[in-house]
Amino acid sequence: MSNQASDNNKRIAKNTLLLYFRMLLMMFVTLFTSRVVLDKLGVIDYGIYNVVGGIVAMLGFLNSSMSNAVQRYLSFEIGKKNDDGVNRVFNVSLLAHTGIAIFVLVAAEIVGVWYLNTYMNIPFERMDAANWVLQCSIFTTLFSIVQVPYNAIIISKERMGIYAYISILEVVLKLLVVYMLSIGNFDKLKLYSVLIMMVSICIMMIYMFYCAKKYKEAKFRLIKDRCLLRQIIGFASW
Template structure:
């Protein structure tokens, strides 16, 4: 399959997956909000958001791993592809260990003193904190395998796994109405199970499908130059990730300190709505970025720049088509979607969506910079 047909096929797979997952996610959120109540939903959004601060590092590593694998695929250097994947797995394991130690050691202070949580829910919030820490570690461990799939442009398999993920979360939302234990604790445990299944789906498939994932576990796989390149690239990529972090989780913490967990529920729902419409950007990015990296790796900079320009244009245009009706009709959409709409949710939804549209104008330039 040539590059243009592959981009079309992968974009179609991403769009289909995203539309299905949006429907599943939005309905799941309605059920979860009803089952947990506004306060517990706010606690989960807040605690999960605090832990996910370290998840931005994982996102930068996805970009980094995928970049190097795609680049050296384009250059025809299969040995380098295997070397970079093996060292990426090693780096991710070290990061999992470090983040686990840091988050567990500060847990008591974060939940008991830093965040604004009702005294009778501190114990449940503490449990959620530790479970979401394990979820983050598992997600980071999944990163190199997902990056390998993206580099191979196997977007169809990623889409299938993510649709199954959405179906499982919807099933979990229904189960919440039937259990007698603390629903917030049960919900966090089941979310951990879903994340673990995702890890197994990605890692086992890569071991079965791709030769690059087969390497012996010993100190010989560690290459200092390779690690230096990966960590250096990830370090610069992290700057943009932390800017996004300040915009989202920094805002969530400030809202919590000033207004409490009910305001976090409103902001959490707005973030989910914004995440749902981001499928346009994700679809274009996952379909075109590997081609951009491979074009640069093969020395064809003209094609790389053309693809980067198209990525910015298409992503912005499609985001406008999806977002503008929602921005104008947001109060009606929220009332139709949720039984109980927390105050200020529509305002947060509109602000986040407008900010994201502006960000799409330079999406292709990010990919071009990463390629070079």
């Protein structure tokens, strides 16, 4: 019993240190890249990206709340050592997030495009680039929504190491994006929005590949469980 308690304490300490390192690294890189991106894009384009691309930040609370809800139900089933229950929760949450992603896509393509081209005060010559930013931001958001169940199962399994390593890879890729802004004669705002979207796709694919290889509970099955779906959404709404 004492050995098990010691192992648990070591795992908790290791996971905590990894998460703190991840947080500090991401904070430092964000502070550094913000200054460089502002310099490379210029004030107007940087403003356009943050205003138009704000859809990603605006929907961040949705991902956070849903991720916590999915983690709660996954952790409960993992604690019972019920692999079938874990797979059921994972697949129901994956279907739910796919539905949310479809809803966001339709709403953003209708309302977002209309609002951008009708009401937003953007220089006429940059409207084309602004629409590029909007489309890339929409798809970046979709990937981040669908990615939530994969993040949740990794955290529920307490694999903070792989979670931190993938986050570090994401930071490195974003540093590479900043470097690529310094070369070539492309429209830097379009290039930046496309590259950030590609980073998002890459990270989602890594999460999916890792979970599919590592956890049999993360295998996709078409499961219709409205009761469980209502419970997850209800818990997230609180």
